[in-house]
Amino acid sequence: MDLKVSPLAPERFPEMPAIAGLRLAVVESGLKYKDRPDLLLAAFALGTTVAGVLTQSTAPGAPVDWCRTHLSAGVARALVVNAGNANVFTGAKGRVAVEAMAAASASAVGCRPAEVMVASTGVIGEPLEHEKITAKIAKLPARFGLDQWELAAKAISTTDTFTKGAHLTADIAGVPVNIVGIAKGSGMIAPDMATMLAFVFTDAKLDASVLQPMLKRNADTTFNSITVDGDTSTSDTLLLFATGKAEPHLTPADHRDPLLRGFEKALHNVLEDLAIQIARDGEGAQKLIQINVTGAASKRAARKIGLAIANSPLVKTAVAGEDANWGRVVMAVGKSGEKADRDAMTVAFGGIEIARDGAQVEGFDEAPVTAHMNGREVLIETDVGVGRGKATVWTCDLTHGYIYINADYRS
Amino acid sequence: MDLKVSPLAPERFPEMPAIAGLRLAVVESGLKYKDRPDLLLAAFALGTTVAGVLTQSTAPGAPVDWCRTHLSAGVARALVVNAGNANVFTGAKGRVAVEAMAAASASAVGCRPAEVMVASTGVIGEPLEHEKITAKIAKLPARFGLDQWELAAKAISTTDTFTKGAHLTADIAGVPVNIVGIAKGSGMIAPDMATMLAFVFTDAKLDASVLQPMLKRNADTTFNSITVDGDTSTSDTLLLFATGKAEPHLTPADHRDPLLRGFEKALHNVLEDLAIQIARDGEGAQKLIQINVTGAASKRAARKIGLAIANSPLVKTAVAGEDANWGRVVMAVGKSGEKADRDAMTVAFGGIEIARDGAQVEGFDEAPVTAHMNGREVLIETDVGVGRGKATVWTCDLTHGYIYINADYRS
Numbered sequence: 001m002d003l004k005v006s007p008l009a010p011e012r013f014p015e016m017p018a019i020a021g022l023r024l025a026v027v028e029s030g031l032k033y034k035d036r037p038d039l040l041l042a043a044f045a046l047g048t049t050v051a052g053v054l055t056q057s058t059a060p061g062a063p064v065d066w067c068r069t070h071l072s073a074g075v076a077r078a079l080v081v082n083a084g085n086a087n088v089f090t091g092a093k094g095r096v097a098v099e100a101m102a103a104a105s106a107s108a109v110g111c112r113p114a115e116v117m118v119a120s121t122g123v124i125g126e127p128l129e130h131e132k133i134t135a136k137i138a139k140l141p142a143r144f145g146l147d148q149w150e151l152a153a154k155a156i157s158t159t160d161t162f163t164k165g166a167h168l169t170a171d172i173a174g175v176p177v178n179i180v181g182i183a184k185g186s187g188m189i190a191p192d193m194a195t196m197l198a199f200v201f202t203d204a205k206l207d208a209s210v211l212q213p214m215l216k217r218n219a220d221t222t223f224n225s226i227t228v229d230g231d232t233s234t235s236d237t238l239l240l241f242a243t244g245k246a247e248p249h250l251t252p253a254d255h256r257d258p259l260l261r262g263f264e265k266a267l268h269n270v271l272e273d274l275a276i277q278i279a280r281d282g283e284g285a286q287k288l289i290q291i292n293v294t295g296a297a298s299k300r301a302a303r304k305i306g307l308a309i310a311n312s313p314l315v316k317t318a319v320a321g322e323d324a325n326w327g328r329v330v331m332a333v334g335k336s337g338e339k340a341d342r343d344a345m346t347v348a349f350g351g352i353e354i355a356r357d358g359a360q361v362e363g364f365d366e367a368p369v370t371a372h373m374n375g376r377e378v379l380i381e382t383d384v385g386v387g388r389g390k391a392t393v394w395t396c397d398l399t400h401g402y403i404y405i406n407a408d409y410r411s
Numbered sequence: 412m413d414l415k416v417s418p419l420a421p422e423r424f425p426e427m428p429a430i431a432g433l434r435l436a437v438v439e440s441g442l443k444y445k446d447r448p449d450l451l452l453a454a455f456a457l458g459t460t461v462a463g464v465l466t467q468s469t470a471p472g473a474p475v476d477w478c479r480t481h482l483s484a485g486v487a488r489a490l491v492v493n494a495g496n497a498n499v500f501t502g503a504k505g506r507v508a509v510e511a512m513a514a515a516s517a518s519a520v521g522c523r524p525a526e527v528m529v530a531s532t533g534v535i536g537e538p539l540e541h542e543k544i545t546a547k548i549a550k551l552p553a554r555f556g557l558d559q560w561e562l563a564a565k566a567i568s569t570t571d572t573f574t575k576g577a578h579l580t581a582d583i584a585g586v587p588v589n590i591v592g593i594a595k596g597s598g599m600i601a602p603d604m605a606t607m608l609a610f611v612f613t614d615a616k617l618d619a620s621v622l623q624p625m626l627k628r629n630a631d632t633t634f635n636s637i638t639v640d641g642d643t644s645t646s647d648t649l650l651l652f653a654t655g656k657a658e659p660h661l662t663p664a665d666h667r668d669p670l671l672r673g674f675e676k677a678l679h680n681v682l683e684d685l686a687i688q689i690a691r692d693g694e695g696a697q698k699l700i701q702i703n704v705t706g707a708a709s710k711r712a713a714r715k716i717g718l719a720i721a722n723s724p725l726v727k728t729a730v731a732g733e734d735a736n737w738g739r740v741v742m743a744v745g746k747s748g749e750k751a752d753r754d755a756m757t758v759a760f761g762g763i764e765i766a767r768d769g770a771q772v773e774g775f776d777e778a779p780v781t782a783h784m785n786g787r788e789v790l791i792e793t794d795v796g797v798g799r800g801k802a803t804v805w806t807c808d809l810t811h812g813y814i815y816i817n818a819d820y821r822s
Contacts, residue, residue: 057745059753089741091754091770124738125771234745313724313809317817327535330500334468334645342470343502359502360536398724399818403811406728 008280008288008376008396009162013153016167016180018146020203021045021243025143026155027136031129032084032122037155039133041140042079042199043109048243050076050117051211053219055236062087062094063118064235066102070114074208076241077111079199080104081119081156082133083184086195088124088234097130104134108141119237121158121184121195153182156197159405160184161281166273170266173259175249177204179266183274186228186281195235198223198274204263205244206252213255214264215240222271225303226394227310228282240267279394284401287319289394292381296389301338305384306393308336315380316398322373324349326360329382344385351379419691419699419787419807420573424564427578427591429557431614432456432654436554437566438547442540443495443533448566450544452551453490453610454520459654461487461528462622464630466647473498473505474529475646477513481525485619487652488522490610491515492530492567493544494595497606499535499645508541515545519552530648532569532595532606564593567608570816571595572692577684581615581677584670586660588615590677594685597639597692606646609634609685615674616655617663624666625675626651633682636714637805638721639693651678690805695812698730700805703792707800712749716795717804719747726791727809733784735760737771740793755796762790 022044026037052071054064080101087094098120102113109116120128153163167180185196219238252259280288291309296302309315312332318325326347333340343358350372353361372378378397433455437448463482465475491512498505509531513524520527531539564574578591596607630649663670691699702720707713720726723743729736737758744751754769761783764772783789789808 055745056748057742058748058751059741059745059756089738089753089766089769089771091768093770124741125766127770234742313813314817317814320814321818323818327500330470330535331468331645334466334470337467337469340469342500345470355500355536357502358500359504359538360500397818398814400811400814402724403728403731403809403814406725407732407734407808407810 005161006281006285008285010277013150013163014165014167016147016149016165017178019178019180019201019243021048021245022201023144023146024148024152025140025145026148026151027140027143029082029084029133029136031082031132037151038083039136040081040152040155041105041108041137043144044077044241045243045245046077048076048241049074049206049208049211051208051215051240053216053238055233057234059089059234061120061235062090062098063120064237066098066118067237067239070117073114075115076117077115078105078109079117079239079241080137081197083156083158084122085120085126085128086122086124086235087120087128090125090127093127097128100130100134101137104137108137117239119197119235121156121197121235124234149180149182153184156182157184159186161186164274164277164281166270168266168270170263172204172263173250175247177202177246177249177263179270181270181274183278185278186283195233196223196278198238200240200267200270202242203244203246204242205246205249206242210252210255210260211240211242214260214267218264218268218271222268222275225306225392226275226279227307228279228396276394279396282396283405284399285396286399286401287376287378287397289319289378289380289396291393291395292379292390293384294390295383295385295387297339297387298389299391300389302389302391303393305333305336305338305340306391308332309380310393310395313398316395319373319378320397320399322370324354324369324373326354329380330355333382333384339386341385346383348381349373349379416572417692417696419696421688424561424574425576425578427558427560427576428589430589430591430612430654432459432656433612434555434557435559435563436551436556437559437562438551438554440493440495440544440547442493442543448562449494450547451492451563451566452516452519452548454555455488455652456654456656457488459487459652460485460617460619460622462619462626462651464627464634464649466644468645470500470645472531472646473501473509474531475648477509477529478648478650481528484525486526487528488526489516489520490528490650490652491548492608494567494569495533496531496537496539497533497535497646498531498539501536501538504538508539511541511545512548515548519548528650530608530646532567532608532646535645560591560593564595567593568595570597572597575685575688575692577681577688579677579681581674583615583674584661586658588613588657588660588674590681592681592685594689596689597694606644607634607689609649611651611678611681613651613653614655614657615653616657616660617653621663621666621671622651622653625671625678629675629679629682633679633686636717636803637686637690638718639690639807687805690807693807694816695810696807697810697812698787698789698808700730700789700791700807702804702806703790703801704795705801706794706796706798707802708750708798709800710802711800713800713802714804716744716747716749716751717802719743720791721804721806724809727806730784730789731808731810733781735765735780735784737765740791741766744793744795750797752796757794759792760784760790
């Protein structure tokens with residue numbers, strides 16, 4: 001299937017710096033794809049720490065099981081990722097394949113298998129021919145480079161119509177540190193060829209006990225606040241590695257240390273940037289939708305309401321049809337199960353209030369709303385009138401393109 | 412918009428008997444539709460009891476608020492339903508409109524307004540011109556008949572492509588009783604023009620304290636086990652009326668009395684029949700999908716897993732594409748949040764096991780599966796391997812027709 005680049009794609013892949021203590025290598029595994037890299041090996045300096053947020057699916061892939069087990073130690077020396085086969089629902093063979101990939105990577109970089117993080121994306125239910133991959137891994141150290149970010153982003157992609165990267169510089173007590181991330185995913189998309197993977201790297205020196213809670217809370221407001229079709233991959237993986245090879249900086253006391261304010265903000269923005277790029281690459285997407293919920297009982301309630309709106313096929317098709325259908329937004333708020341005061345609610349599209357105090361605003365001017373709906377980026381805001389909780393969620397519209405990709409196309 | 416009759420529609424509307432103690436009248440209200448009835452009044456004999464199951468939406472329509480308040484008394488003398496305007500998100504005006512409809516119906520049949528059940532379906536967010544409706548209600552008693560079921564089903568419909576009715580005869584301790592139901596809804600569908608309404612009538616003599624728990628538990632396994640797009644209407648209403656005008660029969664001690672076994676089974680089957688008819692009329696539906704979940708931790712867990720599969724756009728588009736994509740079924744089980752043993756799961760399409768013990772069955776014959784997928788009715792079965800809970804859920808496929816109706820079409 002020849003997928004056109006999403007009309008919501010950024011103009012180009014960003015220029016991103018090398019991260020001290022990190023080397024990257026990619027290769028064609030010969031597994032599925034032709035004429036493009038589909039196997040990535042990253043090697044980390046001794047002392048690199050790691051944190052992770054993994055799929056909540058109760059039927060996760062074998063690589064997710066592996067990462068969950070070994071993340072607890074909080075250290076990593078390598079990351080290996082293949083695209084083309086997700087190694088999911090492959091039974092005992094799946095575990096053998098992950099172990100083989102970890103062992104081969106450990107040999108290649110000189111560490112223990114438990115220090116290797118593994119991720120796979122692609123077809124599910126088919127045994128992974130791991131011999132092909134492990135043979136290639138052995139040859140990767142000869143190819144190590146420092147800033148092959150676009151190739152790395154390409155190597156982890158499947159149905160993505162563009163490669164996704166983001167980076168920022170922050171400082172910790174005056175010492176500059178880099179944060180670089182790559183991601184893949186066309187939304188939560190087809191488990192055939194799917195999964196959201198994101199890998200973020202920094203040269204800051206931070207303990208895993210600092211990284212893990214910081215990654216978790218920022219994943220909630222970024223990757224866990226985007227949705228394409230409400231489906232959850234069996235393989236979703238977000239990993240954050242810290243090599244500690246920046247200039248020496250003060251050591252924070254814990255994950256809430258004010259020292260880390262600038263770092264956390266930059267981390268949040270890199271994660272948000274990558275997450276929105278995934279929503280922009282949603283299958284069939286023609287419009288990016290941002291949903292701001294305010295006035296909810298709590299932050300958690302606001303996010304749940306936002307996701308109920310973002311996952312509503314009726315809201316998503318209305319946006320596809322350029323219809324500022326506030327009734328469907330109210331319906332979605334109502335089905336979220338969270339507290340909302342129907343008679344105090346407001347709904348706005350593109351900053352223009354259409355409904356207030358539980359009823360349509362009389363005589364509102366439809367022309368600027370229509371102009372907003374005709375654009376590529378649609379803003380939906382609702383205040384549900386019960387508290388101070390707020391959240392932002394991103395999604396894309398639901399178009400014939402989604403049906404085409406998922407129903408008409410047979411792999 | 413000219414909607415074609417669903418290819419999944421039954422051949423014809425069933426012949427259904429009159430219910431002693433019940434009279435029906437329909438008329439054109441002049442509100443929205445032309446050349447078809449869109450206002451129904453049902454009058455019940457003194458002593459008629461009522462039970463109801465209403466939308467769980469936290470932003471329900473004014474008629475739902477009214478019914479919730481007055482159902483607690485458990486008695487009813489009239490039911491009034493209009494199609495074309497749902498009287499939802501209409502603020503204080505909405506309450507005034509419901510009160511006016513109840514008062515006019517009460518005058519027409521000679522009862523108190525509190526004994527009138529009210530339901531509305533259609534556009535939301537627009538004030539209901541209730542004067543047009545109340546003027547017509549006053550004239551309806553002259554039109555009362557006994558078995559105008561097809562007209563009654565037509566009068567409550569909106570985007571339905573066919574009228575929906577079902578009936579069965581049961582007996583209570585040897586005395587025959589009738590159960591007749593009508594329903595409307597094209598799935599949970601667009602709140603523009605939407606809502607699931609179902610009204611069931613029996614001549615059995617049963618107290619509301621018997622009807623209510625019986626209706627609730629049977630709604631869970633029927634109406635609450637169908638889904639088209641996972642969206643919940645602000646107006647969903649299921650009401651059960653018992654006129655008590657059958658031949659005298661023994662009085663059950665309570666809602667679990669074995670006397671009622673036959674009655675409850677027939678009630679369940681009428682509800683299930685109507686519910687499946689709604690799934691058959693799902694927007695854009697080309698295939699009816701039945702999902703049987705077994706081996707779950709509980710009945711409730713099984714239904715939640717079933718609904719996760721039924722609401723997955725990826726599963727629904729796979730069926731539209733006639734692709735027995737068991738990987739997407741596994742993904743949906745995983746995202747349900749309910750306990751499942753990935754390594755003991757089975758998945759079957761059309762009775763043919765494709766995955767067993769957490770992996771694809773080796774060398775299974777694809778031809779009979781493909782033949783099954785090409786038909787109008789698709790059966791998906793999964794055993795999640797952790798307990799004895801089971802449930803059945805129905806939905807339809809997700810096709811270009813759904814996008815066409817909800818995105819391309821502007822009312």
